[in-house]
Amino acid sequence: MNLRAVDLNLLVILDALLDEAHVSRAAERLGLSQPAASSALDRCRQLFGDRLLERGSGGMVLTPKAQALAQPVKDVLAGVAALLRQQEPDLSAIRQTVRMVMADHPAVAIAPALQAHLVRTAPGVTLAIMPWHGASAALEGLARGTIDLAVSVFPTVEADFTRKELLRENYLVAMRKGHPAAADFALDRWLAYPHVLVSGRGETHGALDEALARLGRVRHVGMVVPSFLMVPPLLAGSDMIALLPSRCLPPSGQESLVALPPPIAVEGFPLHIAWHRRRGRDAGVQHVARLVEGLIGQLGGWANPIAGD
Numbered sequence: 001m002n003l004r005a006v007d008l009n010l011l012v013i014l015d016a017l018l019d020e021a022h023v024s025r026a027a028e029r030l031g032l033s034q035p036a037a038s039s040a041l042d043r044c045r046q047l048f049g050d051r052l053l054e055r056g057s058g059g060m061v062l063t064p065k066a067q068a069l070a071q072p073v074k075d076v077l078a079g080v081a082a083l084l085r086q087q088e089p090d091l092s093a094i095r096q097t098v099r100m101v102m103a104d105h106p107a108v109a110i111a112p113a114l115q116a117h118l119v120r121t122a123p124g125v126t127l128a129i130m131p132w133h134g135a136s137a138a139l140e141g142l143a144r145g146t147i148d149l150a151v152s153v154f155p156t157v158e159a160d161f162t163r164k165e166l167l168r169e170n171y172l173v174a175m176r177k178g179h180p181a182a183a184d185f186a187l188d189r190w191l192a193y194p195h196v197l198v199s200g201r202g203e204t205h206g207a208l209d210e211a212l213a214r215l216g217r218v219r220h221v222g223m224v225v226p227s228f229l230m231v232p233p234l235l236a237g238s239d240m241i242a243l244l245p246s247r248c249l250p251p252s253g254q255e256s257l258v259a260l261p262p263p264i265a266v267e268g269f270p271l272h273i274a275w276h277r278r279r280g281r282d283a284g285v286q287h288v289a290r291l292v293e294g295l296i297g298q299l300g301g302w303a304n305p306i307a308g309d
Contacts, residue, residue, distance in 0.1 A: 010047065011073055013040040018070045021053060021060045089283035091122040096284040098125055101141060102151040103132040105228040105248045110295040117291050125284050133200055142276045148285045151292065154272045163274045166296045169245045170268035172259040176236050179258065187263040194222025196231050196242040208243055211264060232257060247299050271296065
């Protein structure tokens with residue numbers, strides 16, 4: 001027999017057919033349509049030169065040849081599964097450094113749990129979290145091979161990259177509790193106080209300023225900082241205001257800060273993880289990517305803004 005002419009997927013369907021002795025139940029078990037299962041049964045009949053299932057009293061019954069095939073089919077499938085399991089990498093044996101670019105948030109939020117997972121599942125992996133300098137720089141690093149993974153906002157990527165969405169974020173306006181703008185918060189009150197802007201490159205103008213300009217309004221940026229982690233303490237001790245992604249507001253901050261919806265529409269954004277296609281089969285890199293995906297997906301934010309005192 002020419003094995004190249006045999007569709008081994010038929011054995012999976014045959015196993016279900018022989019177990020169930022019922023085409024519809026076998027189809028449901030495998031997530032197939034009833035016609036697809038019937039077609040597969042016809043092909044199995046041709047392959048083995050036997051009816052395999054025949055109508056009997058009370059339903060379908062296995063032919064003697066089908067009864068003889070039942071266990072060998074299971075043995076073959078078990079052997080294939082064992083062969084494939086041997087191809088799965090032994091994560092505990094990996095000795096590798098995985099370099100990942102990510103902003104301070106969510107890095108600070110997930111780093112402890114990420115390290116604990118790696119110690120348990122892949123103790124030989126060293127994770128190097130590198131500073132974020134923008135999406136373009138991250139993609140350049142992935143392309144050059146100087147980094148392995150990048151967590152950022154990637155509106156588009158070329159075919160050489162894989163991009164997965166981790167979460168969708170929305171913005172909130174944050175200020176200290178008791179802030180004079182909190183009680184009757186509106187656009188004029190928002191713009192009456194200096195703003196904190198987060199920029200790793202020291203920029204004093206962003207997408208919000210463009211949106212305000214379309215309304216003929218401007219804001220005063222009182223301070224630019226490179227890290228989201230610097231913002232809550234600055235807000236708590238001053239009358240400055242900040243527009244922040246909701247997950248950048250720590251739960252502990254609810255004791256000292258107020259979070260309110262922006263007084264104008266501010267579009268949220270998706271957060272992605274990306275890698276170059278050359279890292280698609282790298283066991284260590286992909287293991288870290290799966291852990292990051294799971295942990296970031298669990299991050300909570302101030303989904304329900306609260307009013308000020």
